[in-house]
Amino acid sequence: MLLNLRDYETAAREKLDPVHADFIAGGARDEITLRENEAAFARLRLLPRVLRDTTRRPPARTLFGHRGGMPVLLSPTAFHKLADPEGERATARAAAAAGVIMIVSMAATVSVGDIAAAAPGAPRWFQLYPQPEPGITEALVARATAAGCSALVVTVDSPVRGAGERNRRNGFHDLPPGLRCENMVDLRAGEHGRLRQIVMSPELTWEHIDRLREATSLPVLLKGVLHPDDAREAVRRGVDGLLLSNHGGRQLDTVPATIDLLPGIADAVAGRIPVLLDGGVRRGTDVVKALALGASAVGIGRPVLWALAEGGEQGVRRMLELLREEIDDALALCGVTGPDDLTPAVLFRPRERS
Ligand SMILES: Cc1cc2nc3c(=O)[nH]c(=O)nc-3n(C[C@H](O)[C@H](O)[C@H](O)COP(=O)(O)O)c2cc1C
Numbered sequence: 001m002l003l004n005l006r007d008y009e010t011a012a013r014e015k016l017d018p019v020h021a022d023f024i025a026g027g028a029r030d031e032i033t034l035r036e037n038e039a040a041f042a043r044l045r046l047l048p049r050v051l052r053d054t055t056r057r058p059p060a061r062t063l064f065g066h067r068g069g070m071p072v073l074l075s076p077t078a079f080h081k082l083a084d085p086e087g088e089r090a091t092a093r094a095a096a097a098a099g100v101i102m103i104v105s106m107a108a109t110v111s112v113g114d115i116a117a118a119a120p121g122a123p124r125w126f127q128l129y130p131q132p133e134p135g136i137t138e139a140l141v142a143r144a145t146a147a148g149c150s151a152l153v154v155t156v157d158s159p160v161r162g163a164g165e166r167n168r169r170n171g172f173h174d175l176p177p178g179l180r181c182e183n184m185v186d187l188r189a190g191e192h193g194r195l196r197q198i199v200m201s202p203e204l205t206w207e208h209i210d211r212l213r214e215a216t217s218l219p220v221l222l223k224g225v226l227h228p229d230d231a232r233e234a235v236r237r238g239v240d241g242l243l244l245s246n247h248g249g250r251q252l253d254t255v256p257a258t259i260d261l262l263p264g265i266a267d268a269v270a271g272r273i274p275v276l277l278d279g280g281v282r283r284g285t286d287v288v289k290a291l292a293l294g295a296s297a298v299g300i301g302r303p304v305l306w307a308l309a310e311g312g313e314q315g316v317r318r319m320l321e322l323l324r325e326e327i328d329d330a331l332a333l334c335g336v337t338g339p340d341d342l343t344p345a346v347l348f349r350p351r352e353r354s
């Protein structure tokens with residue numbers, strides 16, 4: 001029975017090639033961070049207030065001009081056609097129906113233009129691995145802009161590709177025949193959408209981010225800043241937002257859970273730009289915990305791919321509806337009546353019991 005986000009993984013595994021299921025589920029190396037993301041949410045305890053008339057729960061906040069139905073985004077994930085033949089088209093339609101922003105992966109198996117055509121008018125952002133050749137990065141930005149993307153999410157935690165040992169054991173190194181990274185087609189001579197065309201470059205520096213900001217009028221968010229000093233540097237350089245993420249435990253293993261890093265990042269940023277968070281969000285209570293600790297919204301990664309594999313567009317729609325119900329339920333049970341109630345006071349701290 002599909003009662004919650006975790007149930008979708010079980011259902012999806014019955015339909016997916018086990019090699020592809022491992023690609024989705026896996027993390028880097030010992031998968032310590034992968035497990036820690038969910039474990040850290042589970043360690044936090046909520047402390048509700050009562051008798052406060054919670055008939056009007058706070059709506060989602062406005063993010064770069066978009067006011068969503070709930071404070072949730074679809075984090076960028078590669079290769080949706082491994083989960084469903086419609087791939088990112090199906091995901092985009094489900095996101096549009098739920099009123100949530102889809103962050104389209106640079107490694108999508110449907111081009112960003114075709115994704116836009118599948119869900120016209122829906123809010124979407126584009127995720128970018130900056131390429132060492134500025135011309136290729138600019139061409140990708142042009143494709144995303146033409147497809148109506150309203151922000152760029154630049155992934156900065158990948159100077160090298162994460163070491164997923166499940167993939168190595170399974171010999172899964174690229175898309176199967178017939179599938180391509182469609183955003184990359186015709187960008188580099190002789191390469192036609194192979195995964196290796198997406199270069200994870202150790203050469204990247206803050207100057208690449210400055211140059212990217214000069215080349216676009218879209219808001220630029222950084223995905224994968226974990227250190228408070230880097231968060232301060234991002235603000236200093238005029239970055240528009242942060243997506244606090246450890247790539248779902250797929251890059252550097254043994255980094256802390258994002259929810260444990262959030263208070264330090266929120267302190268460093270001090271409200272000057274929005275901070276979003278992803279990694280291990282599986283429950284409405286996880287969303288409430290992240291908002292209470294300073295996130296403007298949260299992203300979900302794997303549950304989208306599991307739901308897509310389970311039931312295509314309808315699967316993702318239903319999964320998002322379950323999450324929406326859980327968030328609503330958690331807000332009411334916490335006694336939250338407005339955004340001002342979503343503070344760290346919602347969290348139980350054993351030493352401050354009186
Ligand atoms: C199968 C898969 C593919 C991913 N592809 C990308 C990607 O193309 N670009 C990116 O920045 N992050 C990518 N991520 C990381 C997600 O954006 C996100 O940070 C992570 O999945 C969040 O954790 P969660 O899966 O626990 O919700 C991917 C994650 C998974 C599981």
Ligand SMILES: CC(C)CC(=O)C(=O)O
Nearest residue numbers: 078107161162198247250
């Ligand atoms: C290898 C990338 C194209 C996708 C990614 O970021 C990931 O699988 O974590």
